[in-house]
Amino acid sequence: xxxxxxxxxxxxxxxxxxxxxxxxxxxxxxLAFAAMDSTVKYxxxxxxxxxxxxxxxxxxxxxxxxxxxxxxxSNLFRxxxxxFQILRGALxxxxxxxxxxxLQYLPVxxxxxxxxxxxxxxxxxxxxxxxxxxxxxxxxxxxxxxxGVFLVIHPGGQVFGWALLFPAMMVTxxxxxxxxxxxxxxxxxxxxxxxxxxxxxxxxxxxxxxYGWNTAAFLAHWPWFMLIGAAGTVGHLMxxxxxxxxxxxxxxxxxxxxxxxxxxxxxxxxxxxxxxLAWLGIAVIAASGIxxxxxxxxxxxxxxxxxxxxxxxxx
Numbered sequence: 001x002x003x004x005x006x007x008x009x010x011x012x013x014x015x016x017x018x019x020x021x022x023x024x025x026x027x028x029x030x031l032a033f034a035a036m037d038s039t040v041k042y043x044x045x046x047x048x049x050x051x052x053x054x055x056x057x058x059x060x061x062x063x064x065x066x067x068x069x070x071x072x073x074s075n076l077f078r079x080x081x082x083x084f085q086i087l088r089g090a091l092x093x094x095x096x097x098x099x100x101x102x103l104q105y106l107p108v109x110x111x112x113x114x115x116x117x118x119x120x121x122x123x124x125x126x127x128x129x130x131x132x133x134x135x136x137x138x139x140x141x142x143x144x145x146x147x148g149v150f151l152v153i154h155p156g157g158q159v160f161g162w163a164l165l166f167p168a169m170m171v172t173x174x175x176x177x178x179x180x181x182x183x184x185x186x187x188x189x190x191x192x193x194x195x196x197x198x199x200x201x202x203x204x205x206x207x208x209x210x211y212g213w214n215t216a217a218f219l220a221h222w223p224w225f226m227l228i229g230a231a232g233t234v235g236h237l238m239x240x241x242x243x244x245x246x247x248x249x250x251x252x253x254x255x256x257x258x259x260x261x262x263x264x265x266x267x268x269x270x271x272x273x274x275x276x277l278a279w280l281g282i283a284v285i286a287a288s289g290i291x292x293x294x295x296x297x298x299x300x301x302x303x304x305x306x307x308x309x310x311x312x313x314x315x
Contacts, residue, residue: 022246025238026254032235034261036228037112038269041103043224047217049100052228054209056096057201059229060236064195072191079192084184088193089200091177095170096201096232102166107272109263110152110159113282114167116259116289117145119252121175122182123292137295145288151281152274159278190240197236252293256286 043052068076079085102111120142153164184193218225242251259282266272274282 018245019250022242022244022251023254025242025245026251027257029235029238029242030255030258031261032231032238034108034112034258034265036231036235037099037103037108037262038265039224039227039231040100041108042269043221043228044100044104047221047224048209048212048214049097050205050208050212051214051218052225053093053096053100054202054205055225056229056232057093057198057205059226060198060233061195061202063233064191064198068191068195072189075189076192076195079196080187081184084180085188085193085196086200088177088180088184089197090204091173091180092197093201093204095173095177098166098170098173102163102170105161105163106159106166107270107274108266109259109272109274109282110278111167112262113152113259113285114149114164115170115174116256116285117149117171118174118178119255119289120145120292121171122178125175125179135295138292141288141291141295144291145285148281148284148288151284152278154277154281190244194236194240198233248293253290256289259286 040052064076099111099115120138123138124142153159181193263274263282
């Protein structure tokens with residue numbers, strides 16, 4: 001057998017493992033989110049934002065009921081944390097709304113890169129709200145990521161202006177969403193959480209969608225409505241399936257592929273290419289986020305090693 005075939009065999013075998021499938025799912029999820037954001041940027045120019053957001057969450061509700069109600073029955077609606085479910089859904093809806101408005105003024109790639117600071121900000125929020133300890137290395141990575149944002153938004157650059165308020169607020173709301181998701185993860189069925197996210201978004205947006213309803217826009221541009229709903233729903237489902245197969249420290253570095261996909265779509269669809277300083281800032285943000293994930297993986301490994309050592313001594 002040739003050396004190349006010998007090398008390829010273990011590689012193919014890895015992608016058939018639960019961990020390998022989890023990584024593929026997380027990459028596909030980021031592709032779906034990048035496609036959704038690019039579609040939102042285009043669709044908001046031809047359709048009311050309230051209608052787009054309403055349909056995106058309605059699509060999620062209908063999809064989850066069709067997929068999981070026959071399997072889970074009434075258990076699909078049972079939650080021990082209804083207030084947290086409502087708050088989590090509201091946080092994601094606010095994040096979606098900020099993204100829809102922000103994408104009207106900002107390129108997809110740069111906005112995505114700035115929002116990717118959310119995992120680092122979530123670490124800081126967890127330290128404050130959940131009293132989780134944060135190492136000096138994480139604080140350093142947070143400062144590094146913030147420096148990357150300043151490179152992206154440098155004065156005289158392509159994205160400098162008042163519209164930067166949108167990604168700034170998105171970082172806070174999405175980081176809060178991530179902290180709450182972590183808080184609920186051990187207590188809730190992920191499909192129930194996914195359903196409630198859609199329900200909260202649908203209920204909250206229904207009055208706005210009815211008030212600003214435009215039948216002509218819906219009939220003329222319904223494929224974009226469908227694509228936004230499908231991309232958001234499938235993207236979050238693939239996140240669920242990925243985390244059911246592999247741990248967060250393994251998967252988190254691959255979340256940053258969304259920056260690459262978003263920048264690619266920004267170029268293909270809108271003809272936008274970041275300037276050199278923005279490229280550098282995007283790279284710094286991605287490096288800080290990946291570094292944060294690798295640090296988490298090392299800490300988890302050390303905890304497991306210590307636990308194994310204590311167990312061996314006890315025996």
